[in-house]
Amino acid sequence: MAASYRIAEAAELLGVSDDTVRRWIDSGRLPARRQGGAPAQVAGADLARVATQLHDAPEPGATRSSSARNRLTGIVTRVVRDTVMAQVEIQAGPFRVVSLMSREAADELGLDVGVRAVATVKATQVSVDVG
DSSP states (O other): OOOOHHHHHHHHHHHHHHHHHOOOOOOTOOOBBBOOOSSOEEHHHHHHHHHHHHOOOOOTTOOOOSSOOOOEEEEEEEEEOHHHEEEEEETTTEEEEEEEEHHHHHHHTOTTTTTTTEEEOOOOOOOOOOO
């Protein structure tokens, strides 16, 4: 079953306000489906497309004055599978996270474009810059 999100969920995943998502829906930038009196729903694949357009990679050497937490909630924007491995890209607000894992793991987790996912980062060395 394809993933879909309410306006508040879409806003949280994209790191924008609910009103911004509503404006994007009204302008046609982000398609939404409404059935009867139910809240508007945004397809995960459409949300992933907009997520990839939101945040360009920062210029080399450019940093922000804060550090991300170790758990980054976002939306899967790309999955490349071969016979053994999978490369999964997640847009978590302004952060793009790329994970390499076994294809089996990606399949078991149901990782496809538009699925909500949480990237957990654990490293023995983490650099923090203040720009």
